[in-house]
Amino acid sequence: MNEIALLQEHGPDSAPATESVLNSARHRLLTEIADASGEPRQRWAGLHRQHGFRRARVLAMTVIAASALFVFSVVVGGVISAEQSRDRTPTAVTLVAFQMPVFPLALDPVPAGLTAPFFDLDGRFLAGYRATDGESGVNLIVYDRRPDPRETTRPVSVHGQRGELWEDRSQNGPTHVSVMWEWEPGQWAQVTGRGRFSTEAAVLALADTVVERPQEVPLQVRLAPVGWEVFAFKDDRILTLKDENSDATMNVHLAERPQPDLLGNIMGAQEVSTVQVDGREAHLVRADEIWFLQVPLPDGSVFNLQAPLFMTADQVVAIGEQVTVER
Amino acid sequence: MLIQQSLLVAERFGPLFDRHASAVHRYLARRIGSDADDLLAETFLIAFRRRATYRKLHVNVRPWLFGIATNVLRRHARQEKRRYRALARVPVDPGGEAYATDDALGRLDAQSLRRDLAAALAVLKRGDRDVLLLSAWAELSYNEIAAVLDIPVGTVRSRLNRARRVTRAALSITITSEERA
Numbered sequence: 001m002n003e004i005a006l007l008q009e010h011g012p013d014s015a016p017a018t019e020s021v022l023n024s025a026r027h028r029l030l031t032e033i034a035d036a037s038g039e040p041r042q043r044w045a046g047l048h049r050q051h052g053f054r055r056a057r058v059l060a061m062t063v064i065a066a067s068a069l070f071v072f073s074v075v076v077g078g079v080i081s082a083e084q085s086r087d088r089t090p091t092a093v094t095l096v097a098f099q100m101p102v103f104p105l106a107l108d109p110v111p112a113g114l115t116a117p118f119f120d121l122d123g124r125f126l127a128g129y130r131a132t133d134g135e136s137g138v139n140l141i142v143y144d145r146r147p148d149p150r151e152t153t154r155p156v157s158v159h160g161q162r163g164e165l166w167e168d169r170s171q172n173g174p175t176h177v178s179v180m181w182e183w184e185p186g187q188w189a190q191v192t193g194r195g196r197f198s199t200e201a202a203v204l205a206l207a208d209t210v211v212e213r214p215q216e217v218p219l220q221v222r223l224a225p226v227g228w229e230v231f232a233f234k235d236d237r238i239l240t241l242k243d244e245n246s247d248a249t250m251n252v253h254l255a256e257r258p259q260p261d262l263l264g265n266i267m268g269a270q271e272v273s274t275v276q277v278d279g280r281e282a283h284l285v286r287a288d289e290i291w292f293l294q295v296p297l298p299d300g301s302v303f304n305l306q307a308p309l310f311m312t313a314d315q316v317v318a319i320g321e322q323v324t325v326e327r
Numbered sequence: 328m329l330i331q332q333s334l335l336v337a338e339r340f341g342p343l344f345d346r347h348a349s350a351v352h353r354y355l356a357r358r359i360g361s362d363a364d365d366l367l368a369e370t371f372l373i374a375f376r377r378r379a380t381y382r383k384l385h386v387n388v389r390p391w392l393f394g395i396a397t398n399v400l401r402r403h404a405r406q407e408k409r410r411y412r413a414l415a416r417v418p419v420d421p422g423g424e425a426y427a428t429d430d431a432l433g434r435l436d437a438q439s440l441r442r443d444l445a446a447a448l449a450v451l452k453r454g455d456r457d458v459l460l461l462s463a464w465a466e467l468s469y470n471e472i473a474a475v476l477d478i479p480v481g482t483v484r485s486r487l488n489r490a491r492r493v494t495r496a497a498l499s500i501t502i503t504s505e506e507r508a
Contacts, residue, residue: 003494007463010440012414012448014356014363017349025352025368026344032372033337238336253336267331267379292335304335 093311095318098224098241101233103127105140105189106213107206111197114138119217121233127215135174136195138206143188147180158207159183165200177203183210216326219303221252223322225311251306252323258294258302266292275313277320284313291316297325330381330388340375347392354464355396359407366403370396386474393465394475397457404453414445440498447497451490458483459490 103119110116110129114137117127124147129138153164156179163181177198183189189210193203218236231242231249239252263269268288275284277295285292286309293305293316303323307316333340351370355363374395381391400407417438448456457476461467469487473480 003491003498004459004463006440006498007444007459007494011444011463012357012411012441014353014360017352017356017364017367021352021364021367022348024364025348025371028368029344029371029375030341032375033340036337036375251332251335255336259335265334265379267334267381290331306332306335 093225093315095223095315096226098222098228098322100217100220100222100239101125101230102214102216103142104187104212104214105142105183105210106215107138107140107209108211108213109209111138111206117215118236119215119233120235121217121230131195133195136197137193138197139190139192140210141190141192142183143190145186146182146188147190156204158204159210163207165203167198174198179203179207181207218326219252219254220324220326221319221322222324223319224250248308248310250308250319251304253304253306254297254325255302255304257300258296259304262292262294273313275317277317282317282320284316286313293317293320295320295323299327330378333375333378337375340378343374343388343392344371347389350389350465351392351396354393354460355400357464358400358410358460359403360410362403362406366396366399370399373399386471390465390467390471390475393461393467397461397476401453401457408449411445411449415442415449417442443497444494447494450497451493455486455490455493458486459494462487 101121103117103125105127106117107129113131113133114129115132117129117140120126120128125142127140129140131137150164150166153166156163156165158179158181161181161183163179165177165179168176168178174194175198176192176194177200178190178192180188180190189207191203191207191210193199193206197203197206217233219233219239221239221241224241225243227244228241228250229244231240233239237254241250242248259265262272262283262285266285266287268290269285269292270287272283272285275282275293277293280296282293282295285294289309291305291307291309291311291313293307294302295305296302303320303325305316305320305323307319311319329339329343333343348367348371352363352367355366355370359366370392374392377395381388386394448460451459458472461472461475462469467475469480469483472478472483476483
């Protein structure tokens with residue numbers, strides 16, 4: 001056994017980090033992150049909790065979309081699509097019309113005191129209704145296949161269908177009560193209530209108010225490379241599209257304010273140019289590995305489009321022209 | 328990727344904490360004890376503030392974080408040495424658990440070995456100790472250590488050789504005395 005192995009096995013050691021130590025350090029980091037972004041801390045914490053979700057591809061979610069993903073082909077700048085294979089970086093791109101997934105269900109009526117829903121797509125499609133008290137809320141979730149079965153559920157009836165009801169009770173956190181049913185063949189819906197909605201009666205009453213009503217997510221991209229799909233959509237603010245044949249991704253992110261120093265803050269930034277996007281003066285940064293397009297919105301906020309360098313500048317601007325934000 | 332994204336969306340840095348915090352804490356705790364609790368947060372705060380410089384190192388996130396943790400520890404070098412000296416003075420329990428290996432060191436019992444390793448770490452030069460422990464406890468390669476400490480790979484090799492020699496010597500003394508007894 002050499003010195004390295006001896007140190008590993010028998011060198012000085014110490015107690016592992018406790019949960020409270022990790023929580024404390026995480027809190028300090030999240031505070032710094034929130035300060036850096038100017039966003040409320042609660043929002044970061046909410047996103048943090050979502051990291052544990054399974055990052056599944058959401059191709060099947062296209063079933064939920066109101067119509068076919070690709071309607072017509074638009075070749076930008078005369079670039080011809082190259083053959084692509086998995087794990088191989090595309091060398092040229094064809095842009096086509098793109099339709100974002102549409103959330104198919106809604107609560108009607110929305111209970112008093114709940115906000116309009118935000119949407120989140122990451123292996124499952126979620127509409128979240130937050131309450132002004134900060135504790136209560138309702139999540140309406142759809143799945144394109146039956147989720148893994150729970151250990152302990154109770155049969156209930158929802159919309160005349162057999163459903164399952166269960167309770168998630170964490171030691172220190174809030175209790176969640178959920179009900180799930182097959183709302184149409186192969187499509188599953190779930191209602192989860194917390195706070196004042198975390199009772200069996202409240203959740204079943206909410207489930208009875210679920211109606212089919214397609215809802216568009218507020219951040220829309222209507223042009224994308226052919227063969228790309230929605231990989232994730234976070235909290236109405238962050239959209240990631242991914243090439244189904246490679247690891248290439250494209251991100252659109254809503255930010256409260258513009259980056260003041262694009263050259264200084266974007267990793268590997270080489271040059272910044274001014275471009276027109278839908279009649280607005282925008283900034284296009286060429287960095288070592290990405291294009292970064294920052295486009296102002298009428299309310300003073302911006303959207304940032306991050307795209308791979310194998311796209312042309314014209315294509316990035318063309319995609320930027322087809323980004324819309326409903327507030 | 329997350330670091331790059333975090334330059335645009337700061338919150339994307341958050342998952343890095345959950346992925347690496349326990350490992351970074353263990354490395355810090357082995358070197359400095361309970362004060363690792365505070366240094367863990369400091370390490371990640373510094374990493375977040377310096378994330379724009381990450382890509383220049385051409386290493387993965389994990390070694391990058393261990394490099395930052397090592398630099399944080401430098402401000403606590405005296406404290407670290409005191410910890411090793413204290414551990415080296417811990418008396419050996421005669422009834423301590425013995426362990427067996429195929430070589431001569433197998434004759435030492437675990438307690439006295441831990442004490443002697445601590446004594447060896449206490450006498451190492453700071454730079455040599457950093458390289459040795461980044462190799463042993465953080466399991467970084469020579470190239471990764473060179474990148475995160477900003478020193479040539481040749482220097483990593485020479486420091487590691489020297490640190491191992493000193494450690495081996497400290498253990499040899501124990502072996503000799505054990506064999507005489």
